[in-house]
Amino acid sequence: AQSVAQPEDQVNVAEGNPLTVKCTYSVSGNPYLFWYVQYPNRGLQFLLKYITGDNLVKGSYGFEAEFNKSQTSFHLKKPSALVSDSALYFCAVSPNQAGTALIFGKGTTLSVSS
Amino acid sequence: GAGVSQSPRYKVAKRGQDVALRCDPISGHVSLFWYQQALGQGPEFLTYFQNEAQLDKxxxxxxxxxxxxxxxSVSTLKIQRTQQEDSAVYLCASSDHRGIYSNQPQHFGDGTRLSIL
Structure with a gap:
């Protein structure tokens, strides 16, 4: 079955420290990979995507993500966290083949303390 | 407005009632998606439209x-004879890409929070 796993329900970091939010996927073929962020009582906002090419992709608000095909991972990273980065982060996969549309992980709450 | 608009933002209904949720996508966007997001979970795909055609339900x-x-353009999600398990946030998203499997991001509305009593 196709799936996306975000193994951490919550990630806590101090402001100014680097952050990583983990994502692994189980999809056959060459999927498209996305990260979205959700603030309370709001919809999802697109951060970045991996389609093909360079394994390190850069996105909005200083975020980047590293695609690792052998480990089927797509971890979200930021060199220096801000308090305003505190939100709920979702990893998503578009299977690029017959099946459902976007498949989302269950989300990781990022808490950045000052 | 420039974004995806959903109404109402909150809806409370008694079990057994019918409800209708509205989505107004970004103008010109061909693709429209509905998702259901249960508390503490990621969104789950419900259905997909390409223009007026419902290509995947x-x-x-x-x-x-x-x-x-x-x-x-505008889409309506209707739930008949609501049950308590229907309580969730219903998200609508649109994309200017033609196709359900896309490398283009989807643009989400703020959702309708549905509570069934």
Whole structure:
């Protein structure tokens, strides 16, 4: 079955420290990979995507993500966290083949303390 | 407005009532998606429209759920004879990419929070 796993329900970091939010996927073929962020009582906002090419992709608000095909991972990273980065982060996969549309992980709450 | 608009933002209904949720996508966006987001979970796909055609409804949980997009713009998700398990946030998203499998991001509305008493 196709799936996306975000193994951490919550990630806590101090402001100014680097952050990583983990994502692994189980999809056959060459999927498209996305990260979205959700603030309370709001919809999802697109951060970045991996389609093909360079394994390190850069996105909005200083975020980047590293695609690792052998480990089927797509971890979200930021060199220096801000308090305003505190939100709920979702990893998503578009299977690029017959099946459902976007498949989302269950989300990781990022808490950045000052 | 420039974004995806959903109404109402909050809806409370008694079990057994019918509800209708509206989505107004970004102007010109061909593709429209509905998702259901249960508390503490990621969104789950319900259905997909390309213009007025409903090309995929594989995620609709039962025949009580019905969606339409008659003129290829505004869409309505209707739930008949609501049950408590229907309580969730219903998200609408649109994309200017033609196709359900896309490398283009989807633009989400703020959702409708549905509570069934």
């Amino acid at each position: 594989s995620g609709l949980p039962s025949d009580r759920f019905f969606a339409e997009r008659p003129e290829g």
